[in-house]
Amino acid sequence: MKFLTDKALERLREGAETPDLSGTRYRLLERVARGGMGVVYAAEDVKLDRRVALKVLDVPETNGDLASRLLREARVLALLEHPGIVPVHDVGTLADGRVFYTMKFVEGQRLDKFVESVPSIPDRLRIFLRICDAVAFAHARGVLHRDLKPANIMLGSFGEVLVMDWGLAKILRGSAPENLRPAADPEATIFDKSTPATAADETTVLSVVTDHGAVMGTPGYMSPEQARGDVEHLDARSDIFSLGTLLRFLLTDGFSDSPPVRARGLDKSLESIIGKATANVPQDRYESVSELAIDVSRYLDGVAVGAHPESFFEKATRFYRRYRFFILLIAAYLLMRVLILFFFHR
Amino acid sequence: MSEPEVQHASDRFPQTRRSVIEAVHSIDAEERQQALEALCAAYWKPVYKYIRLRWNRSSHEAQDLTQGFFLEVLERELLQKFDPRKSRLRTYLRVCVESFVSNEQKAGQRQKRGGAMPHVALDFASAEQELGGTVMDPAAIPSPESLEEFFEKEWIRSLFGLAVEALRQFCIERERERTFRLFEAYDLDGNGKITYEQLANEYSIPLTDVTNALCWARREFRRIALTRLRELCGSEEEFQREARAAFGWDAK
Numbered sequence: 001m002k003f004l005t006d007k008a009l010e011r012l013r014e015g016a017e018t019p020d021l022s023g024t025r026y027r028l029l030e031r032v033a034r035g036g037m038g039v040v041y042a043a044e045d046v047k048l049d050r051r052v053a054l055k056v057l058d059v060p061e062t063n064g065d066l067a068s069r070l071l072r073e074a075r076v077l078a079l080l081e082h083p084g085i086v087p088v089h090d091v092g093t094l095a096d097g098r099v100f101y102t103m104k105f106v107e108g109q110r111l112d113k114f115v116e117s118v119p120s121i122p123d124r125l126r127i128f129l130r131i132c133d134a135v136a137f138a139h140a141r142g143v144l145h146r147d148l149k150p151a152n153i154m155l156g157s158f159g160e161v162l163v164m165d166w167g168l169a170k171i172l173r174g175s176a177p178e179n180l181r182p183a184a185d186p187e188a189t190i191f192d193k194s195t196p197a198t199a200a201d202e203t204t205v206l207s208v209v210t211d212h213g214a215v216m217g218t219p220g221y222m223s224p225e226q227a228r229g230d231v232e233h234l235d236a237r238s239d240i241f242s243l244g245t246l247l248r249f250l251l252t253d254g255f256s257d258s259p260p261v262r263a264r265g266l267d268k269s270l271e272s273i274i275g276k277a278t279a280n281v282p283q284d285r286y287e288s289v290s291e292l293a294i295d296v297s298r299y300l301d302g303v304a305v306g307a308h309p310e311s312f313f314e315k316a317t318r319f320y321r322r323y324r325f326f327i328l329l330i331a332a333y334l335l336m337r338v339l340i341l342f343f344f345h346r
Numbered sequence: 347m348s349e350p351e352v353q354h355a356s357d358r359f360p361q362t363r364r365s366v367i368e369a370v371h372s373i374d375a376e377e378r379q380q381a382l383e384a385l386c387a388a389y390w391k392p393v394y395k396y397i398r399l400r401w402n403r404s405s406h407e408a409q410d411l412t413q414g415f416f417l418e419v420l421e422r423e424l425l426q427k428f429d430p431r432k433s434r435l436r437t438y439l440r441v442c443v444e445s446f447v448s449n450e451q452k453a454g455q456r457q458k459r460g461g462a463m464p465h466v467a468l469d470f471a472s473a474e475q476e477l478g479g480t481v482m483d484p485a486a487i488p489s490p491e492s493l494e495e496f497f498e499k500e501w502i503r504s505l506f507g508l509a510v511e512a513l514r515q516f517c518i519e520r521e522r523e524r525t526f527r528l529f530e531a532y533d534l535d536g537n538g539k540i541t542y543e544q545l546a547n548e549y550s551i552p553l554t555d556v557t558n559a560l561c562w563a564r565r566e567f568r569r570i571a572l573t574r575l576r577e578l579c580g581s582e583e584e585f586q587r588e589a590r591a592a593f594g595w596d597a598k
Contacts (some may be wrong), residue, residue, distance in 0.1 A: 001507045002534065003476050009499075011533045014593045015564035016571065022561055036594075096565045187547050232408055284348075 020096040021058045026054060031126035031202050034058075035165060037066050042105060045089075052089055056100040066100040069167060076143055077168045084134025086154075086162050086304035106164075112150035115253060124250045125300055128243075131294055135243060138163075138290040139236045141171035145236070149221040150249055155274035168216050170234060221245045224280055237282040240292055244277025244285075247296070269299050272308035367435065367580035384427070385470075386416050387508060388578055392500035393443055394473050401447055402538050409470045415446050423453040430580025434588060440497050502592050505578075509571035510534065516566060524549065528556060529563035 004012070018039065021028055029042040032053065043054040057070055063214055075142075086135050108114070111127075120122050123282045135145060145152075146168040154162045203286055213294035223241035225233050226316055251274070273295050279285045283289040286292040286307075302322035310318065320327055367583030394412040397403050403411065421424060475574070504527050517526035528545055542560075546553045575592060579585040589595070 001472070001511050002530075003472070004503050004507050004510065004534065007537070008534045009503060009506060011569065012510075015533050015560075015597070016563065016568040016593055020561050021564045022558065094569065099565075283367065 016056060019054070019098060019100065020094050022095050024092065025090075026052070026102065034095065035167065037167060038070060043102065045102070047277065049166060051105045052102040052103045053086075053098055054102045056094065056097045066260070072097045073167045076166045076171070077101075077103065078143055080135045080138050080166075082134055084130060084161055084163055085138070085166075086164060088343050097196065104155050104327075106156050106160070106162055108155045108160070108162075111153035111155060112249075112253075115150070115250060121251060122300055125296055127155070127161055128247055128250055129296055131163060131246065132243065132289050132293040132296070134161070134163040135239055138169075139172075139239065139289055144170040144172065144234060144236065145239050145242070146170055147217055147240055148246055149218050150246065153246075170231075172235070206228065223282070223339065226284060232280045233282075235282070236288060237285045239284050240277050240289060241279075241282075243289065243292060244274050247277065248274045267299075268314065269305045270306045273299065273305055276307040351445070353363060365577055365580060367430060368424060368429060381425075382420060384574075385419070385578055388504055389439055389501065390416065390468050391473050391476075391504045391507075392497055393439070394468075394470065395500050396440065396443060396478055396493070396497045398477060399496065400444075402450075405470070405474050409468075411447055411450060412468065412470075414450070416505055417441075420445055428580060434584055435578060435580055436498065436501055436588070437530050440494070442556075452515070492583070498591065505575060505592060506571060508568055509574055512570045513563065513567050516570070517563075522559075522562075525559040525563050528559045529567070532560060533564070 017039070019039075021043070025045055025047045026043040027046055029044055029051070031039060033040045035055070038055050038057045041054045041056070044050070045052050045053055055070070057066055068281075069124075071091065074088050077085065081087065086103050086106060089104070091099075093099050117122070118127065137150065138145060143166075145163065145166060146189065147165060148163070152163065154160075154164040156162065156166050159275040168285050205252075219227070219244050223234075223238040226238050226241075251270060273292070276295075277292055278287055279283050286295070291306070293336045295307055302318060304315070304318065352505060365437050366381040369377050372381070374377050393415055394408055397411050397415075398405070421440075424442055428435060433441075441505040486487060512527050513529070517523055528549070532542075533542060542553055542556045546556045549556075571592070574588060575588055576585050579588055
């Protein structure tokens, strides 16, 4: 048997990982990123002469679960045509048996890297609102993301804000097309938005959790119910929790030029918004992403937010901040009048 | 491109044999023997090299202990005690080796090996040559902390070596010897300086033939290595983890 040097081992590994694109319209360019179950490459679509991102499974499997998940991710993306969600172009199986899909190649930066270049809190909140738009759209189409975190948000070079990596997405009952329902996909657990899960649903959910051996999501960003593996009770409020942690990240991290916000403290209204979005009990959170977005917009507009009942002093402070110019103008006018009166009565 | 359907498992990763863990429980003696041979073929070199370095044993002693270990696996039915839910087979075997050598040391003498070893050619001379040529370099001798990594690396080397050998046989059967020679020249012996163009000139074939041949060979290598790995794992979960480790997908 031939002795394999370390160099040969490395080349064999590289060769085995490289997807076999023979018979497809794509030419491999370079590896871009690695996700939980696959690798993303930059590839050239030789027919349309454009660059695409090609996501392919790397992990081999014998039961087809991961292939089904990747395929379902592509179908979820196809279902979600929105400017804030990367469009899928194509899906297929490579000559080496691996399932792949191609999507728009986004040139930009992940939010966790990009955030340092955005020092202004209002600008960060505007980015957050764009994320909320995409997630609210997905919820309206009956899809939960379940893995919202800074690494899964891309900011394009032309200001696009894109929610990426829908590999853990869940389809809500009544919204799923036929090809996304459990018969075609063991991972797609479907449940009603308003009614409790049935016993049958619960069984499906539990078996999924057991089969994959672990709770799916990212610690620190997933909701308590998701972290418990309580899949049957997940609804839009689980994503709202993740959005709340994302908001906290945006408001406290990556301030390189100014004192950390954590040290000087967040505005109480923003704290309340985050607190409500990340409440431990789903019933205490916002009912929908739109509600959360409205509160953030109200904060940006200097209006009272729903999550924070204000004291008289806070109301006055906010009123002053909002109308500072006019208040100062009136105060200056009044002061001038007082001075004039005082001068003429001497 | 037509709508893909997730292929049936056997289409993508055909399993030539059952997992060795299942096969050692077989009532068929021949199947049990085959399982042990597969295990021995994949693990004897890592075990031998591990004994040589971990306990600084001489070549002769390490040979004796390696044979003794696989006899013990056979006689004490150690594989039947392996539970894939608790650990990886690779880790289990390494721990078994440690326990075996430790017991041998306590006994203070080596027992004369006999019995029915699996019919696998243990080419200790080549294993020794590999050790001498590579890891016995003083700078490359693993520290105690990295011995586990060393065992893993040697196991991967052994697995890939078997897969390359199987690929060579496969190419011969398909009358694609030239494909294997290209694969050997570029992926196994290539130092990073050889190019597809050079290979095309050397074999007087179009560049696309080189590309296609290498693509085919890599695909088949991957398939064979994964099939063999599947046989050496006790569960799907273990297989996934071992595949990630073997192909370095975790590290990237």
